[in-house]
Amino acid sequence: MKKVGLLLISLAFVQCAAPSLNEKEVEDFVVSHYTEKVGYEEAVEGFKADIGKDFTMMHTLWGESRPFPIENVKGEWFYEDSVTVEVFDIYINGGTAVVMGSDSYWIDGVRTGKSRFNGTVIKEDGKLVWKRYAYASQNQRAMDMVWPSVEGEGSLDAYNDMRYAMVNLRNSDGMAISDSLVEVYPDWASAHLGQLHYYILANDEENLRATLAVAQSKLEGAxxxxxxxxxAYNPDLTRAERRDVLAKALSFAGDDPMLKFWYTWTLDGNDEKIAVLESGLARFPENSVLNNMIAYVHMDNDNFEAAQQHLNVYMRIHPDEPNAYDSMGDLLVKMGDTEGAKEMYNKAAEMHPDFAEVSAAKAAKL
Known part of the structure; x- marks a missing residue:
């Protein structure tokens, strides 16, 4: 029945005089479409050339098929080092081919994304192009998160921005967003997360206790x-007690990368840490904090090559995060590259005031 469905899709695009296709030319087109689309701006024109008129696409986890806005294609989309593709099946009916396969995206030997696709290829104006395309990203199936318990325009975006600032140690940004969320949603406990994060990292126990008390007074509906x-922000918790609390939190939101990061921080053995972080990276291979955390565990194991791979992913995908460069500086110190480390620390110091003092101090010591 599936073959029949695909055949019907294909027949919708076959014209009476459509030239017949062969499997090799279709496979060559599909492989080149993926493997040649790297290198930022260098990939743009080739990508556009592979797209047919009235091309539509659909992410199978998100719903409707829609026209693809080819005018929005940007070089920054093509940041990977390489792309590999596996073609599972090609079904040809005259001038239409239905192709099923899988594509993987790589940075410095680390796979940062994988999806499965089903697309229709035809010959248009004498060359092969994609006409229809449906795909699903493997890592986007993770939905078990610490979701906000409030609804409002922009609330989810602001909440995610706060968490992103927190895990990338832009603590003042996380605090500022937290302050604004508390103002807009005065009864929402999780609006205080950025404040709690700021105070616990600053060892400001007085403000931490006060803020925690306020947040815990708003837990109804959370x-x-x-x-x-x-x-878990209770300052009276021991390391082991905090580990137990975070393990419990993971039982409610097992995919959440911020939880995995904090939980890993409480673990003692590096093997355990790597196992937890790799489980998170399997779902979110481009995540900043998971790549950063596992890099430090690899550093601790003197596995500098693996550490560098993950920090390269961090810097490539999150180029505006100063912590990525500060972390690379720490690695280069361990590798004996003093000048390279200074460059990284100074770059981090220039990017954000939260890093101006600490990263500059690291550079000054070298």
Whole structure:
């Protein structure tokens, strides 16, 4: 029945005089479409040339098929070092081919994304092009997160921006967003996360206790994941007790990368840490904090090559995060590259005030 469905899709695009296709030319086109689309701006024109008139596409996890806005294609989309593709099946009916396969994206030997696709290829104006395309990203199936328990225009975006600032150690940014969320949503406990994060890292116990008390007074309506995560900021917890609390939080939101990061921080053995972080990276291979954390574990194991791979991913995908460069500086110090480390530290110091003092101090010591 699936073959029949694909055949019907294909027949919709076959014209009476459509030239017949052969499997090799179709496979060559598909492989080149992926493998040649790297190198930022160098990939743009080739990508556009592979797209047919009235091309539509659909992410199978998100719903509707829609026209593809080819005018929006940007060089920054093509940041990977390489792309590999595996063609599973090609079904040809006259001038239409239906292709099924899988594509993987790589940076410095680390796979940062993988998806499966089903597309229709035809010959248009004498060359092969994609006419229809559906895909699903393997890592985007993870939905078990600490979601906000409030709804409002922009609330989810602001919440995610706060968390992103927190895990990338732009602590003042996380605090500022947290302050604004508390103002807009005064009864929402998780709005205080950025404040709690700021105070616990600053060892400001007085403000941490006061903020925690306020947040815990607003737990009505919060999810179990939210409640448990907030309780993990209790300054009276021992390392082992905090580990137990975060393990409980992961039972409610097992895909959440911020939880995996904090939980890993409480573990003692490097093998355990790597296992937790790799499980997170399997879902979110481009995540900043997971790549950064596993790089430090590899550094601790003197596996500098693996550490550098993950920090290269961090810097490539998150080029505006000063922590990526500060972390690379730490690695280069361990590798004996003093000048390279200074360059990284100074770059981080120039990028954000939260890094101006600490990263500059590291550079000055070298």
């Amino acid at each position: 999810s179990l994941a939210e409640k448990t995560l907030i309780s």
